[in-house]
Amino acid sequence: MNKLTPSQWKVVNRPYEPASTLKVIAGPGSGKTLTLLYKVLHLVTVENIKPEEILIFSLTNKAVDNIIENLLSVFEDSHTDRDNIKQIGCYTVHGLANKIVVENEGMINIIEEIGWRGLMKLLPPSKRTPHHFRSYKELEKVVKDYKLNGGRKNNPVIAKLVKLMDNCKVMTNDDLIIRAKKYLELDHSQSDTSSSFTQDLQKKYKVVLIDEFQDLYPSLAPLITIICKGKQLIMFGDTNQSIYEFLGNNSHIMSQLDNLHPKHSTTVLKLFDNFRSTPEIISLASNIINRPLIEKQVIDDTDVTPSELVRKLPSGVLPQLASFDNLAAESEFIVDKITQLICSSVRFSDIAILSRTNSHLTTLANVLRKYGIPYQKLKSQPDWMDDLRIQFLLDIMKVCSLASDEKHSREFNTGAKWQSDFSILVTMSAIKGVGDASIQALYKACGLKNLSIWKYLTMVPNFEWPLGLSIKKKIENYTSNLYEMIENDQVHQLDDPMELLEKVSNIASSLNLNPIYLQSIGDSQSLSEFKTHLQEMAQVMKVSKSNKPPGISFVKWFLETYFDQTMVFHQANQALQTTGPGTIKLSTIHSAKGLEFPIVFLTNGNTSNFPMDTNALYVGMTRARNLLYICNMKHQKIVSKPSSYSKHIMSNDFFWTYYNKDLNRSTFGAKMAYGYNLQRYNHLRKNFGFYRAYSSMNCCKRILKRI
Ligand SMILES: Nc1ncnc2c1ncn2[C@@H]1O[C@H](COP(=O)(O)OP(=O)(O)OP(=O)(O)O)[C@@H](O)[C@H]1O
Numbered sequence: 001m002n003k004l005t006p007s008q009w010k011v012v013n014r015p016y017e018p019a020s021t022l023k024v025i026a027g028p029g030s031g032k033t034l035t036l037l038y039k040v041l042h043l044v045t046v047e048n049i050k051p052e053e054i055l056i057f058s059l060t061n062k063a064v065d066n067i068i069e070n071l072l073s074v075f076e077d078s079h080t081d082r083d084n085i086k087q088i089g090c091y092t093v094h095g096l097a098n099k100i101v102v103e104n105e106g107m108i109n110i111i112e113e114i115g116w117r118g119l120m121k122l123l124p125p126s127k128r129t130p131h132h133f134r135s136y137k138e139l140e141k142v143v144k145d146y147k148l149n150g151g152r153k154n155n156p157v158i159a160k161l162v163k164l165m166d167n168c169k170v171m172t173n174d175d176l177i178i179r180a181k182k183y184l185e186l187d188h189s190q191s192d193t194s195s196s197f198t199q200d201l202q203k204k205y206k207v208v209l210i211d212e213f214q215d216l217y218p219s220l221a222p223l224i225t226i227i228c229k230g231k232q233l234i235m236f237g238d239t240n241q242s243i244y245e246f247l248g249n250n251s252h253i254m255s256q257l258d259n260l261h262p263k264h265s266t267t268v269l270k271l272f273d274n275f276r277s278t279p280e281i282i283s284l285a286s287n288i289i290n291r292p293l294i295e296k297q298v299i300d301d302t303d304v305t306p307s308e309l310v311r312k313l314p315s316g317v318l319p320q321l322a323s324f325d326n327l328a329a330e331s332e333f334i335v336d337k338i339t340q341l342i343c344s345s346v347r348f349s350d351i352a353i354l355s356r357t358n359s360h361l362t363t364l365a366n367v368l369r370k371y372g373i374p375y376q377k378l379k380s381q382p383d384w385m386d387d388l389r390i391q392f393l394l395d396i397m398k399v400c401s402l403a404s405d406e407k408h409s410r411e412f413n414t415g416a417k418w419q420s421d422f423s424i425l426v427t428m429s430a431i432k433g434v435g436d437a438s439i440q441a442l443y444k445a446c447g448l449k450n451l452s453i454w455k456y457l458t459m460v461p462n463f464e465w466p467l468g469l470s471i472k473k474k475i476e477n478y479t480s481n482l483y484e485m486i487e488n489d490q491v492h493q494l495d496d497p498m499e500l501l502e503k504v505s506n507i508a509s510s511l512n513l514n515p516i517y518l519q520s521i522g523d524s525q526s527l528s529e530f531k532t533h534l535q536e537m538a539q540v541m542k543v544s545k546s547n548k549p550p551g552i553s554f555v556k557w558f559l560e561t562y563f564d565q566t567m568v569f570h571q572a573n574q575a576l577q578t579t580g581p582g583t584i585k586l587s588t589i590h591s592a593k594g595l596e597f598p599i600v601f602l603t604n605g606n607t608s609n610f611p612m613d614t615n616a617l618y619v620g621m622t623r624a625r626n627l628l629y630i631c632n633m634k635h636q637k638i639v640s641k642p643s644s645y646s647k648h649i650m651s652n653d654f655f656w657t658y659y660n661k662d663l664n665r666s667t668f669g670a671k672m673a674y675g676y677n678l679q680r681y682n683h684l685r686k687n688f689g690f691y692r693a694y695s696s697m698n699c700c701k702r703i704l705k706r707i
Pocket residue numbers: 002003004005008026027028029030031032033034035238275276593594595596622
């Protein structure tokens with residue numbers, strides 16, 4: 001257990017006071033998360049705040065995972081019941097908003113790629129000008145703008161789409177926040193439910209802790225301010241690590257939070273120590289944000305002496321800045337360095353490769369796979385949720401559940417809101433050969449008869465359908481495959497997760513889907529990926545089944561709660577992975593926020609002159625504890641040179657002793673092993689066939705220079 005510093009204790013010991021704000025400004029590696037955890041411990045054990053009166057939230061799943069994972073260990077010696085600690089509310093802002101909205105509205109749809117693609121099919125080609133939507137992203141942007149301007153813009157096509165989204169409870173993440181806020185503003189005191197999450201947020205919670213306040217963006221303000229008002233708001237963050245500026249300026253929401261409570265009830269404290277990184281890394285990182293260490297020492301916290309700022313002793317190794325002419329050379333450099341490190345004291349799990357873009361990470365993952373180097377991609381949510389094939393299965397479940405619910409209201413209902421329409425459009429649009437014109441004609445015909453799409457397909461004889469023969473057949477096939485699940489209410493009777501999954505998969509496989517939804521399932525890598533994702537979803541379904549309350553069908557419970565359930569499962573899974581054999585972590589800089597790694601490779605992700613954003617670069621650099629490699633970085637403060645081949649790190653005894661000590665590992669043998677390590681490295685290098693790219697190129701350059 002780490003001993004807290006005086007400045008950390010000052011935060012922890014600040015007394016509880018309702019309607020007050022405690023803002024903690026904390027640089028990278030200053031123990032912000034640790035202090036937050038001890039603050040919670042103090043609230044429960046000293047201030048007698050009940051765990052269920054404490055709410056913690058952050059923007060990313062990673063940060064929330066990290067807090068949940070460590071809460072129990074901080075409480076270990078406190079004699080507090082473990083089950084009690086689990087009463088502490090710990091959410092992402094969107095997870096929390098989702099919980100409020102689902103509690104009040106039942107099943108909703110957060111629109112993702114597959115949904116936008118489905119909506120694209122409703123755009124009549126003639127109306128695509130002046131907005132010619134080349135991609136679903138453009139449509140997404142226009143719909144969001146339309147909603148933001150309160151629908152005042154005169155665009156009937158978009159207005160129609162927005163109406164469909166409203167009727168089908170299809171929401172963007174911004175809608176979710178607005179809706180959640182609306183429910184928090186309502187007076188729930190008259191409601192029949194004795195207790196609900198919405199009511200708890202209004203009344204029960206006394207303290208709200210926000211981790212990483214710099215990640216908040218303006219559209220979250222309405223929800224966050226309503227939750228925090230009148231409570232003790234304790235927020236931790238560092239504006240230099242603000243990397244979500246593309247979502248809006250963080251200072252807007254911060255000024256609202258700063259003024260939430262009266263000035264005399266607001267306290268600002270600072271944590272400046274850096275426990276994480278070597279002085280060499282901190283020095284370069286501070287220079288990036290124009291904050292030389294010397295300036296950092298001019299601080300008004302009397303508890304902090306300059307010597308406290310950098311806690312670690314020098315390692316003797318400077319961050320290495322390298323530039324390459326092409327990505328192949330960069331990849332080979334990284335593999336070469338990894339080989340040297342592994343042949344020294346390093347485990348695969350000590351290393352992280354951070355890049356700005358996901359596509360660059362995919363390239364690097366392919367390189368690592370080629371060399372047989374174990375890796376794992378860190379993502380903010382489990383991979384299976386991003387898989388279009390899995391999203392399709394979820395949509396089929398939604399069609400079955402919603403259409404089955406709606407089938408009893410058979411009357412021709414003018415102005416009815418058919419929630420199933422959206423999922424039906426999305427799933428039908430995925431069928432190979434079902435084009436935009438057919439979807440539009442069918443949807444129009446349903447509108448004329450005031451019928452949901454499902455009712456239209458099952459009540460109106462197919463010779464009336466405004467579709468060509470071949471499309472008719474495809475839609476008939478779609479309807480007949482879903483018929484039993486919906487019309488015989490089979491979907492709500494299926495209580496066994498595996499049976500449900502099997503039925504839904506059978507439906508999907510009989511639909512002859514567009515290749516984009518199958519993602520070249522034929523290739524073996526993609527197929528095994530799909531199998532893994534399917535297994536993960538099946539596991540989450542089992543977890544969901546085990547905690548389903550009575551009185552609700554399994555499919556409904558799963559669809560309403562799978563997001564929360566997944567995160568619980570995701571955490572358990574991650575904990576398992578850390579105990580298994582080590583893997584190198586691949587992550588975007590955004591997903592690595594709040595994490596730390598003994599060794600970091602930071603790469604810009606392209607060889608063009610696109611400069612790296614300063615805060616993102618700062619966040620990336622400050623993830624490293626002991627060694628930092630910066631590759632192909634375009635930034636005004638980075639002067640990199642073409643990398644030369646060097647094995648110096650392998651023979652640096654001082655550094656490896658330092659490294660093992662820092663990680664609390666035995667240093668026995670580290671010094672003596674150099675000769676043996678070098679042998680291993682040479683052997684691997686020969687097998688890998690290094691120098692092909694970066695070394696031979698540098699060699700050519702040298703020769704050319706001489707000529
Ligand atoms: N008082 C302390 N004594 C020793 N080590 C500490 C102390 N406080 C924090 N640490 C260590 O410092 C490292 C960084 O702490 P933590 O992860 O809480 O930083 P952070 O402020 O959340 O960083 P970031 O903002 O970069 O995410 C951790 O390894 C943690 O165990």
